[in-house]
Amino acid sequence: MHPPDFAAIRQFKNVWGNLRNISIWDFGSLINSQEAAVTAAYAWGLVPKTMSCPQCRRMMHAQERSSQKLGFRWRCRRKPHRTAVYVSPTKGTFFEHVKVSFEQALKMMFMFVRDEKLGLARKDCGIGSKTTAVDLYSYFREVCDVTQDHDFIPIGGRDDIVEVDESHLFKRKYHRGRRLRLSRHVWVFGCCSRLTKHMWIERIKDKSRPTLDRIIGGRVKRGSYIMSDYHRSYINIDRRLGFKGHGRVNHSRRFVEGCTWIRGVRPRLGDPIHNNPRYRSCKVHINNIERSWRELKKKLRTCMFPMVGNT
Numbered sequence: 001m002h003p004p005d006f007a008a009i010r011q012f013k014n015v016w017g018n019l020r021n022i023s024i025w026d027f028g029s030l031i032n033s034q035e036a037a038v039t040a041a042y043a044w045g046l047v048p049k050t051m052s053c054p055q056c057r058r059m060m061h062a063q064e065r066s067s068q069k070l071g072f073r074w075r076c077r078r079k080p081h082r083t084a085v086y087v088s089p090t091k092g093t094f095f096e097h098v099k100v101s102f103e104q105a106l107k108m109m110f111m112f113v114r115d116e117k118l119g120l121a122r123k124d125c126g127i128g129s130k131t132t133a134v135d136l137y138s139y140f141r142e143v144c145d146v147t148q149d150h151d152f153i154p155i156g157g158r159d160d161i162v163e164v165d166e167s168h169l170f171k172r173k174y175h176r177g178r179r180l181r182l183s184r185h186v187w188v189f190g191c192c193s194r195l196t197k198h199m200w201i202e203r204i205k206d207k208s209r210p211t212l213d214r215i216i217g218g219r220v221k222r223g224s225y226i227m228s229d230y231h232r233s234y235i236n237i238d239r240r241l242g243f244k245g246h247g248r249v250n251h252s253r254r255f256v257e258g259c260t261w262i263r264g265v266r267p268r269l270g271d272p273i274h275n276n277p278r279y280r281s282c283k284v285h286i287n288n289i290e291r292s293w294r295e296l297k298k299k300l301r302t303c304m305f306p307m308v309g310n311t
């Protein structure tokens with residue numbers, strides 16, 4: 001094949017950001033051959049379109065070579081090198097250690113993004129070996145894990161309210177999945193911006209104050225207004241970590257604990273207060289994060305997502 005053909009690349013461009021919304025039929029007709037898959041991989045920046053020589057830093061040239069996965073390898077034979085320098089086009093990319101074809105890998109990515117069950121995905125992508133499919137899915141999860149952490153921007157802000165909560169993920173009694181067997185009690189902690197709905201969810205070992213402080217301190221911007229339940233660990237969190245304030249809801253009694261006046265929040269987070277334009281009257285609840293727990297638990301039941309029990 002070729003190093004990228006720029007004309008062919010264009011049609012794939014707008015699909016990437018849309019991966020969640022595109023139908024499986026459209027995706028299938030777009031990625032319908034190994035060649036299309038490779039072009040898409042270039043278009044989506046999964047494989048570099050150019051390569052600079054690791055030794056002299058100048059552009060390398062493509063050398064056709066049918067034994068290579070992509071039909072070529074990068075080569076530099078400029079004067080300073082005693083022998084030519086070669087680099088595989090998949091070097092340092094997702095595809096470097098993947099055992100399946102580009103077409104299968106992209107299709108599996110799509111299935112993964114759609115939360116498709118592993119067995120179904122494997123069948124539809126034509127992957128014979130179960131181990132290969134399992135490895136691919138855990139590789140995807142790993143990538144998500146790392147990028148989540150790396151690309152994360154703290155949520156909240158001076159004009160925002162952040163809901164925090166911890167939750168117990170139940171273990172399924174008769175589950176035979178090998179990864180699930182270990183888990184007895186799995187606790188997760190999450191925080192959610194009421195303004196942007198951006199959130200952070202993390203598995204926690206315990207619900208102690210140091211554990212929760214470390215996460216909230218790292219993931220929530222200073223000056224945010226915090227809402228939580230009555231768990232002991234949250235007491236005085238606003239003063240401890242430099243937040244604007246702290247509203248608490250007692251779940252044993254009700255789900256919305258009235259309203260509280262908060263200074264300087266975005267208008268759509270609360271009702272205006274007569275004669276006091278700097279404050280807004282905001283409802284005290286953590287319903288957004290509670291809803292996320294419900295969705296998470298539903299997903300854990302329906303998908304074979306071994307997110308429970310990695311330790």
Ligand SMILES: [Zn+2]
Pocket residue numbers: 053054055056057058076077078081085
């Ligand atoms: Zn060179």
